Every structure is written in C-alpha cells, then in structure tokens.
Amino acid sequence: MNKPFYITTTLPYVNAEPHLGHAMEFVRADVITRYKKLQGYDVFFNTGMDEHGTKILEGAIKEGIDVQEYVDRNSARFKELYPKLGITNEINFIRTTEERHIKAAEEMWKRCNDNGYIYKKEYEAKYCVGCELYKTDSELVDDKCPIHPNREIEIIKEENYFFAFSKVESKLRELYEKNPTLVIPDFRFNEIKAFLDRGLEDFSISRLKTKMPWGVPVPGDDEHVMYVWFDALTSYISTLEWPEAGDFEKYWEQSGAEKREVIQYCGKDNLRQQSLIWQGMLLAAGLPTTTNIIIDGFIISGGQKMSKSIGNVINPFDILEMFKELTDYPEDVLRFILLHEVPSFEDGDLTVESIKIAYTAYLANGIGNLTSRIMRMLNTYNIDNIEIPANSWTNEFIATLESYDTNKGIKYVMHEVKSLDEYIQSTEPFKLIKTDKEKAEVILRECAVRLYGIGRMLNPFMPKTGAMIKSLVKENKMPEKPLFNRLP
RNA sequence: AGCGGAGUAGAGUAGAGGUAACUCACGAGGCUCAUAACCUCGGGACACCAGUUCGAUUCUGGUCUCCGCAACCA
Numbered sequence: 018m019n020k021p022f023y024i025t026t027t028l029p030y031v032n033a034e035p036h037l038g039h040a041m042e043f044v045r046a047d048v049i050t051r052y053k054k055l056q057g058y059d060v061f062f063n064t065g066m067d068e069h070g071t072k073i074l075e076g077a078i079k080e081g082i083d084v085q086e087y088v089d090r091n092s093a094r095f096k097e098l099y100p101k102l103g104i105t106n107e108i109n110f111i112r113t114t115e116e117r118h119i120k121a122a123e124e125m126w127k128r129c130n131d132n133g134y135i136y137k138k139e140y141e142a143k144y145c146v147g148c149e150l151y152k153t154d155s156e157l158v159d160d161k162c163p164i165h166p167n168r169e170i171e172i173i174k175e176e177n178y179f180f181a182f183s184k185v186e187s188k189l190r191e192l193y194e195k196n197p198t199l200v201i202p203d204f205r206f207n208e209i210k211a212f213l214d215r216g217l218e219d220f221s222i223s224r225l226k227t228k229m230p231w232g233v234p235v236p237g238d239d240e241h242v243m244y245v246w247f248d249a250l251t252s253y254i255s256t257l258e259w260p261e262a263g264d265f266e267k268y269w270e271q272s273g274a275e276k277r278e279v280i281q282y283c284g285k286d287n288l289r290q291q292s293l294i295w296q297g298m299l300l301a302a303g304l305p306t307t308t309n310i311i312i313d314g315f316i317i318s319g320g321q322k323m324s325k326s327i328g329n330v331i332n333p334f335d336i337l338e339m340f341k342e343l344t345d346y347p348e349d350v351l352r353f354i355l356l357h358e359v360p361s362f363e364d365g366d367l368t369v370e371s372i373k374i375a376y377t378a379y380l381a382n383g384i385g386n387l388t389s390r391i392m393r394m395l396n397t398y399n400i401d402n403i404e405i406p407a408n409s410w411t412n413e414f415i416a417t418l419e420s421y422d423t424n425k426g427i428k429y430v431m432h433e434v435k436s437l438d439e440y441i442q443s444t445e446p447f448k449l450i451k452t453d454k455e456k457a458e459v460i461l462r463e464c465a466v467r468l469y470g471i472g473r474m475l476n477p478f479m480p481k482t483g484a485m486i487k488s489l490v491k492e493n494k495m496p497e498k499p500l501f502n503r504l505p
Numbered sequence: 506a507g508c509g510g511a512g513u514a515g516a517g518u519a520g521a522g523g524u525a526a527c528u529c530a531c532g533a534g535g536c537u538c539a540u541a542a543c544c545u546c547g548g549g550a551c552a553c554c555a556g557u558u559c560g561a562u563u564c565u566g567g568u569c570u571c572c573g574c575a576a577c578c579a
Contacts (some may be wrong), residue, residue, distance in 0.1 A: 030579045070579060092548080139578095153578045180577095207576080208509045215508085220577045245579055285509095289576065314510095315573085322572095360518080363510075366573075371517065374529050382542060390539030428527090429521085435527090437542055447538040461538095499540045 020275075022053045025253050025266040027283040027291070030112070030460035031091040032072045035098045036323070036369070039315045041355045042425060043244035044315070045423050046373035047104045048281045048356065050492065052418045061268040062258045064099075066092045070245030071150055073225075074231040078149075080333040082232055088114060101337055103480055104123035104185070113249055115231075121246040121255030122233045125302055130236075134184055134301040140221050143170050144228060151229055167368035178223040180247070185297040192296060192306055200292050200363040201421055205312040206395035217293070222247045236367040243307055250295040253281065254304070270313050279308045279503065280421075290306060311421050314364040329459055331367060339369075343502040350376060350501070357431065357477055361424040375503055382470070383434045385501035388486055390441065391464050392495045396470045398450055400461050402491050409470040430474045436465050465490050 025115055029035065043064060050062040061292040068088040076085035087489045092112060099108065129135050143152045147165030156162075160170060193199060193210055200206035205395045224232060232242030257264040283291045289312050299306045315322075320331040333351060341345045358375050359365030395399075417426035441464060449457035472486030482500065489496060 028579090048526085067579060072579070097550075156578070182576095204510065211508060212574090217578075236519085244577070249579060285573075287579090288574085290579080293576090317572090320571095358517090366517070368517095373531090374517085378528055381540060386540050386542050388539090390543075392539090394538050397521085432527090439545095441538075442544040443537070445536080445538090448536090450538090501540080503540055503542085 019273045020058045020266050022058040022278050022280075022313045023063070023271075024050055024053075024060065025256070025282070027287055028067040028111070028249060028252055029095060030067045030070075030249075031088055031095060032076045033091075034332065035095050035162065036179065036330075036332055038313075039095075039100055040098065040282065040351070041316060041359060042282050042313055043099065043102055043104055044352050044355050045311075045421075046280075047102070047360075048426075048477045049280070049418065049421065050105060051480065057421055058231055060107075061109065061257070061264065062105065062107065063109045063111065063253065065109075065252055065256060066095060066113065067245070067249040067252070068112055068114045069243075069248055070093065070233045071231075074229065074368075075150055079444055080325055081434045085114070088112075093386065098333060101348055102333065109256050111252045113252055113255075115255075116152075117258060118248075118252055118255040119233050121259050122243060122251045123236045124246070125251045125259045125298065126236055126243065128302040128304075128454050129298060130182070132303065135178055135222070136181060137176050137408045138179045138219075140175055140179075142173045142175060142177075142221075142224075142242045151224065151230070156344045159254070171223075173228070175225050177221040177225075178238075178241060179219045180222045180301075182217040182219050182297060184441075185300050186213070188300045188436055189213060189217075189293065189297055192300070196308070198309060199307070200288070200310045200312065203314065205288055205362070206292075207489065210286055212289065213293065222360055224359040246294060247298070250290065250298060252293070253307075277305070277308055279305070281307050281310045283310065283312065284313050284457070285315065299322065309421075312362065313359060314362060317366050319362055319368050320366065323398045329368070331372075331391060336372060339372070343504065345499070346481045346485075347478070347480055350380060352479055353380060353427070356423050356427045359424065361422045372440075373412065377499070379431055379434070380501040381499075381503045383431065383438075384475075384482065384486075386500050387434055387471075388434075388468065388496060389438075390490065391468050392489055392493075393463075394447060394450075394461055394467055395493055396495050398457070400458055400462065400465070403462060403465045403469070403490055403493070405469055405491070406466065409466075409473060414474060423478070426431055427478045430471060432473070433467070433471055437464065437471070440464070440467075443503075 024046050026046045029039050038197045050060050050284045050370045054062050073088060074084060077084040080087065089134045145162040145165055147151050147168045148162060152162055152170065159362060162170060179377060190213060200209060222244040223235050224244055226240055226242050233248045235241040235243055240424040253268055254265060257269055260266040269279060283289055298307050318331060319416055323327060336351045336354060340350045354372050354375060358367055358371065414429050439460060468492040469487055472483045475483030
C-alpha cells in the first residue's frame, strides 16, 4: 500500500530561546504524525533550524563569537527540546547551514532564474554603520537606529536580485481557486486571498556579501548572498535531499498516491511567507505545491503578549519543571496543556494559574483518578481477562484530527473521561457487587473496555499516558502510584 | 486609512435561527470504588443600536472596545 504523508513545522529562527509557541507547533505536528502513522501512513515528519540572515549575524556579533559557533550552540538548545516534548524520535532535522541544504537552495535559485523569475534591479537599502547591518523600516525609530541614534542611517543603492512575484500572481490565484482548503482555517485563507487581490510587488532576494556575508551564495555571483527567506523556505524540500529524486519523489510529489498530502504547520506571523512566497517559489521552479498550510494562533499570558519586561513569560522548560515531581509523564502534561488549553487556530491564553487548574481538573481528578478507581475495582473483585475490541475510534473523533483540530480532538477524549465517571456513579458497581455480582461484573467489564478506549484515543496526544492505561487494563494492574498526583 | 479576527456567567473558553454548554470559583445535597477524589442540584452571561424573521445571542448593516497584519521584519 502506498500511503505517503509529509508534514513539516516551520523551522525556528535560532536567534532566541525556544518558547511555548515553538513547542506548540512541534506538538501539534507530532499529534498529526502519530495519528497518521496509526492510520497506516508512511509519514515524513520534518523540522529543523533556520540559521542564516541578519539577525543571526547580529546575535553573534553582540556576543562576540563566531557565527557558526553561535548557531551550533543555539541549535543544540532547540534539539534538546524535542525529546522533552515527547516528539517521536522518527523525526527529520534539517539545518540551513548543512551542505545538502545549501546545494538545494542554489538549485532552487537556478530553476527560478532559468524560468525567468529572477532579475537584477537597483535597490535602496537602509544600513546602520554602527551596527554594520541592514535595517528595516520597522526596526528604525524616527528613521534612526535605536542602538546608534547619533549616527545617520545610510541609504545604500545597490544592485539586488529580485523575485518576480508579480509574474506568479496569476498562477497563485489559480492555485487558490483550485484548492479551497489550501490554507486552514478559512479566515486565514480569506486574509491571504485579500492580500493577493491587492496585487504583489516583486521583492529583493539577495544581499551584498560585503555588508551581510552570512547566507547562501548566489549562484554565479560572488558578490551576493541569498536573502534568508529564499534559502530558508527551500528547507522543506532540501530535507528530502532534493534535487535528488528518491525521498522527494516519494514524500513530496507522491506520484502514485491516492491523494497527495503535503502539510505545513506555521504560526500566523508566517501566513504570507508560507502561503504566498513559498508557493510562488515552487510554482516558479515548476515544482508541486503544498496541499495544506495549517495556521496556528499565538499564546499570550494574562491577556498580554508574553514579554520579559512584563515578567509573564512561561517557557516550555518551566512547565516541565512544575510537574516533574508529580508525575512520570511531565512531557504528556505539557502536551496536554498546549493542546487542551489553546484553541487550534486562534490565540490562546496561558498563565501559571490556568495551567495548574487544567492539570488538576483533567489529569489528576480526571484521567488519573478514573484510572485508579476502575483498576481498583477490577483488582479487588478479581475481574480478569478483559476482551478488547479491535477498533474503537469513532468517526466523530477521527473527524477532529482529519480537520487538524487537535484541540477539539483532545476535548473529545476528556468528554469521554467525564462521562465514564458519570456512568460509574449512576450504575454503582461498587454497591451492586454485594447484591448482584454478575451484573456488577458486566458493568465493570464495560468500564474497563471504555478506559482502554480512552488509552487508545490518548495515543497521539499523550503517548506515554495512553500506553500506560492500555497496559494497566490488559494486565489488570492497579497503578503503582497515581498517574498524576495532585498539586500540593 | 486599509485588511483579518474577537467581544458569551466572577475568571478562562464551547456553541447554535427556537429550553445557552464546559472547567475553575461559590451554595446545597449524595456516594464511598477512587488521587479530600467522584456524582447530582442551584445562583449567575450572549458589548451597544437598528434591520431581516413567527422568533436572533446565532444572519445583515452600523457603533464602540480589544488583538494581529500593514510585505522584503526569518
């Protein structure tokens, strides 16, 4: 059976520490990956690090270290995070400083160039002599560099390479028309369609090497390096060793597959880059486009953006730390919080307080307690040999994941936890066992099967917890200690 | 200016053209299998103004407020 599936996160730009937004994107993509694997797909799951460009150079200069050293160190920091999030270890990494990536970026450039989408034009760039860096309008305050307000910003006229965005405009429009679910959710798609309708301007895709050397060289021109976006976006296929055919053919082109599925996850700040620029590049190079781009919202805290000056920053490591004494599955707790407390497509709010409340309500009092009470009864009353039915995922549950609504998916599971608690209370098997043993046993077997079903559904979301619940039911074992201890 | 999103009980969120749901907090009761857990009941909400409709909180228009984007910022 040929069921290939490709999914990638955006590659984080490694000029800062990993934050909750990164963690959330990884976790969601991981949930989809695990779900698809359980459905029999051959999944290529990609992530990596974006390591070129001005900001990286700036960061390295600031710390006074070699740029390669800087990206090596920061990339390691990110790589550390994946296992702590319970991300499957069958994950592919690409760093944009890798040789295979640089080759792919050069090839992408050549193809766009050969097809007539790249041309040279004079460009006015703003440059701060103090920083020795290019600056964008949004970085300047009153047309001055905030770090060097006493120096004038230099306007550099230089020959730059431009991408003929305007030339792919009609192709993009056609792509959008033919693929009504290209961008998910639909309100984001509307946003980008409206943007496209206003018309696209060509944009600069190179920088002078003398001013910004940290990038992939432009093929055939020693004086320029590629603008970081052009190189970074190519990583989604350089990870497949493109332009070599092998994995690219299998996972990106998916020629023999029933339905082509090439999925990208990204934050809402990336809408334009992923849905417009990257798709435009693929079209220009004559390559198949992405089939679905899933746009995440942001995580805020207490109604405000997380920021160091407000002091409301919560990073993934903090949450793991909070729960490491209480459970053997802190990564599942973090996954749960991100999946359950943040809407799938809109902004969500997390505070230390809200995280604790959710943990107590759903994990300690919910799943953990439910597991204990059922397993205790099965044990005490010696009810053994539970027959596990072959498949128990309902269509309603599957539909949540097929539409990438991971938040709705895990809420569905939590609802089942709740209704199983209600079922126990209303049927009272613990009372019935004294008067009608047979009937009590029927009820408890039903409970065991339903608990096992919860374990199964939990699988993509909270893999370790799901596996533990399943094995407890199978072996008719009481958990040695609570799955999720209550907070002190 | 423009574009997109949002305004639902004390807080955080669901939801739908016709008894507004969930988690936490609060009040009352129940159960004892369970992690002082679990179950039941109760109080309390659809920003504002018009329109469409038998009927709107849900659709349309407007107002106010908040958030994001406003391109070469990765």
